[in-house]
Each structure stands twice: as C-alpha cells, then as structure tokens.
Amino acid sequence: MINQKAYALGANRSCIRDLFEYGRQQAAIVGSENVYDYSLGNPSIPAPPEVNDAVRAILNDTDSLLVHGYTSAVGDYEARRAISDDLNARYGAATRPEEFFLGCGAAPELVSVFRALAVPGGELLTVAPYFPEYKPFAEEAGLVFKVVPPDVPDFQIDLEALAAMLTPSTQAVLLNSPNNPSGVVYTRQTLTALAKILREKAAAFGHPIYLISDEPYRELVYGVEVPYLPAIYPDTIICYSYSKSLSLPGERIGYVLVPGSCADSQMVYAAVAGAARACGHVCAPSLWQKVIARCAHLRPDLVRYDRNRQALYQSLAAMGYEMAKPDGAFYLFIKAPGGDANRFSELAKKENLLLVPGDGFGCPGYFRICYCVSYDRIQRSLPVFERLIRQFQ
Numbered sequence: 194m195i196n197q198k199a200y201a202l203g204a205n206r207s208c209i210r211d212l213f214e215y216g217r218q219q220a221a222i223v224g225s226e227n228v229y230d231y232s233l234g235n236p237s238i239p240a241p242p243e244v245n246d247a248v249r250a251i252l253n254d255t256d257s258l259l260v261h262g263y264t265s266a267v268g269d270y271e272a273r274r275a276i277s278d279d280l281n282a283r284y285g286a287a288t289r290p291e292e293f294f295l296g297c298g299a300a301p302e303l304v305s306v307f308r309a310l311a312v313p314g315g316e317l318l319t320v321a322p323y324f325p326e327y328k329p330f331a332e333e334a335g336l337v338f339k340v341v342p343p344d345v346p347d348f349q350i351d352l353e354a355l356a357a358m359l360t361p362s363t364q365a366v367l368l369n370s371p372n373n374p375s376g377v378v379y380t381r382q383t384l385t386a387l388a389k390i391l392r393e394k395a396a397a398f399g400h401p402i403y404l405i406s407d408e409p410y411r412e413l414v415y416g417v418e419v420p421y422l423p424a425i426y427p428d429t430i431i432c433y434s435y436s437k438s439l440s441l442p443g444e445r446i447g448y449v450l451v452p453g454s455c456a457d458s459q460m461v462y463a464a465v466a467g468a469a470r471a472c473g474h475v476c477a478p479s480l481w482q483k484v485i486a487r488c489a490h491l492r493p494d495l496v497r498y499d500r501n502r503q504a505l506y507q508s509l510a511a512m513g514y515e516m517a518k519p520d521g522a523f524y525l526f527i528k529a530p531g532g533d534a535n536r537f538s539e540l541a542k543k544e545n546l547l548l549v550p551g552d553g554f555g556c557p558g559y560f561r562i563c564y565c566v567s568y569d570r571i572q573r574s575l576p577v578f579e580r581l582i583r584q585f586q
C-alpha cells in the first residue's frame with residue numbers, strides 16, 4: 194500500500210518539467226540553437242564573484258569541522274545577524290537576529306509556515322496567477338487552499354474579490370511579488386489597501402490574519418519599488434530565498450522572518466521551527482550559511498535580465514501580443530492569441546518554441562515566458578513569435 198496522494202504528485206510530472214525535457218530531446222535532434230526553450234526559471238546570470246570568493250575564503254580560513262558540521266536548527270547567529278543588519282539598513286526596519294529562521298530555500302520555508310498556521314479547517318488564500326507548488330504545499334499541510342481570481346489585465350490584486358473570500362477560517366493570505374508568473378510587482382497602493390482590508394477583517398473575526406510574503410524575486414526588480422511588507426502590515430511573515438537573487442538555486446539557502454511586530458511572534462516562530470523539525474529539517478547547509486554571513490548585502494547584476502526583458506517586451510508588444518508590464522522577476526505572462534493558451538503552446542511547440550500555458554498558475558488563456566535565457570535565443574525566437582501571431586490576425 195502506498196499513499197495515493199503522494200503517488201499522484203510524484204507520478205504526474207509537471208508540465209514545465211515535461212516541456213524542459215522535450216526541449217532537451219529536440220535539441221539533440223535539431224540542434225540547441227533551433228530550440229527556443231522559455232520553460233524553466235533557472236537563473237542565467239552567474240552568482241556574484243564575491244560569493245565564490247567567500248566559498249574559497251571559508252574553506253581556507255575556517256575549521257573544517259565548523260564548515261561541514263551541524264549548526265543550530267535555526268541557523269548560525271552570524272548569518273542571521275548579517276541578514277538582519279542588511280534589512281534594517283535598507284528598509285529602516287528593526288529586525289533582530291532572533292527573528293530569523295534559516296531554511297533550505299523558499300519551498301521548504303513555505304511548507305513550514307503553512308504547517309505552523311494549519312489549524313483544523315484553516316484556510317489559505319492566494320491570488321492568481323500563483324506559483325503552482327503552493328497548492329500541494331498547502332493541502333499537504335492541512336490548509337484549505339483558496340484562490341482569488343486574477344485582476345486582468347494588470348495582474349495587481351482584485352481587492353473586492355479578495356475581501357469577499359475572507360472568512361473567520363482564514364488563517365493567512367499568501368502573496369508573491371515580484372510575481373511568478375506575471376512579472377508584476379504589487380504597488381504600495383495595492384498593498385496599503387490590502388492591509389486595510391485585512392486589519393478590518395481580523396478585528397471583525399477576533400484573530401490575526403497573517404500575510405505570508407513569498408519573496409524569492411525581491412531583488413529582481415527594474416526601477417520600481419518592492420515595498421517592505423511588515424512596515425505596511427505588521428502581521429507579515431516573510432519567506433526569502435537566495436535561489437534567484439544570488440543565483441544559488443541548487444545550494445538551498447534562504448530564511449523565514451517572523452518580525453517582532455507580528456501577532457504572537459514568538460509562538461509563530463516556535464511553530465515554524467517545530468513544523469520544520471517535523472519535516473526532518475536539521476539545519477540549512479552550513480557552508481552556505483557562512484557564505485550568507487559574508488554576502489547578505491550583495492545584489493544581483495541585472496543588466497542581462499533587463500536587456501532580455503526589454504527586448505522581448507518591446508518586440509512582442511509591437512507584434513500585437515498583450516501582457517502586463519513586467520517590472521520584476523524574469524517572467525512575462527502573455528495573453529494567448531486566439532484565447533486558448535494550450536492550443537497556442539502546442540502550435541508554438543511544433544516550431545520548437547516552448548511556452549508554459551497559464552492553467553497551472555490559475556490563469557487559463559495566458560502563457561508564461563521565462564526570459565532567464567541567452568539574448569541570442571531571444572533574437573532567434575522573435576521571427577517564430579511573429580509567424581505565430583500572424584495566424585490569428
């Protein structure tokens with residue numbers, strides 16, 4: 194006997210992984226230069242040189258037993274202090290190292306936070322379009338997963354719809370900005386209005402509604418503000434990752450911040466640590482905690498992503514594709530010509546142009562492009578985009 198839910202999750206591969214595998218197979222047949230794979234959000238800029246320098250320095254100057262040993266479950270104090278200092282300097286925040294729990298990237302951190310907040314019948318509300326893994330994470334944690342419909346065409350938040358979906362069972366609202374898949378950054382105006390709604394509803398229900406902010410793309414932003422959410426809504430819990438900001442997705446390092454401002458912050462923090470423990474968390478990778486202690490202040494060099502973003506946005510808009518302005522992350526979310534994103538993606542696939550339909554993100558009729566690819570691939574793919582849209586004009 195096996196767990197059928199676990200089996201279904203493992204046996205049904207994600208559409209993104211399938212496309213990526215297909216791209217590799219096609220590359221072997223037609224040559225990689227003739228496959229335009231926009232499926233996977235794997236960073237295409239290297240980690241900043243200071244990160245590799247720090248690895249070398251740590252291996253040279255730190256006792257091997259410390260480099261490779263267990264750390265405390267919540268993480269090395271030095272790393273937590275470096276992160277806290279950095280946030281305080283950037284946002285005028287007043288975080289303390291004790292408020293940080295070092296985790297193995299945003300995914301397991303979200304799982305721990307969901308489990309920490311999962312009371313019987315508790316609901317988690319997120320906003321479409323959303324990162325598809327939220328659903329299995331939330332449901333496995335025991336939360337009822339609910340989705341606010343997308344606010345087309347700008348992909349901010351439909352606040353009226355959100356307010357109507359809050360119930361006394363709502364434990365938390367989950368946001369991701371800059372957003373995967375839309376590339377949109379929620380504005381201060383949107384977030385302030387959301388905070389007002391949550392405050393009023395929390396008062397009416399007589400318990401806090403936590404805002405979980407999933408922030409792997411916080412540093413990937415092109416000239417607009419990414420507001421620091423705890424300053425707008427104190428009951429915010431942040432899940433952060435260095436996967437994209439320092440191009441370290443395989444190293445598995447990030448943190449949960451439960452700010453002191455948050456309702457019952459010490460209990461929430463303990464519950465996050467307890468939930469992680471119950472999932473088998475021992476500590477975040479020790480070497481990478483030490484790297485973060487030295488590198489928490491670094492920011493990515495976004496020149497290449499920005500060049501890709503502008504080239505695609507301008508060229509595709511000029512051809513007639515419609516999309517929200519992509520101010521962050523490395524994604525474009527585009528309305529499918531003809532209205533059926535699955536059909537459009539199948540047509541594109543025949544030309545070896547690999548696009549992800551929006552259904553899995555809770556937003557049918559759109560497709561996602563990851564522009565963390567070479568500029569050359571973008572240039573070579575533009576005639577294919579042009580040919581495809583002409584079929585619908």
Ligand SMILES: Cc1ncc(COP(=O)(O)O)c(C=O)c1O
Binds near residue numbers: 301
């Ligand atoms: C919105 C979002 N949240 C979480 C994750 C998981 O990130 P990590 O690699 O840090 O676990 C991703 C990864 O692509 C993501 O796009």
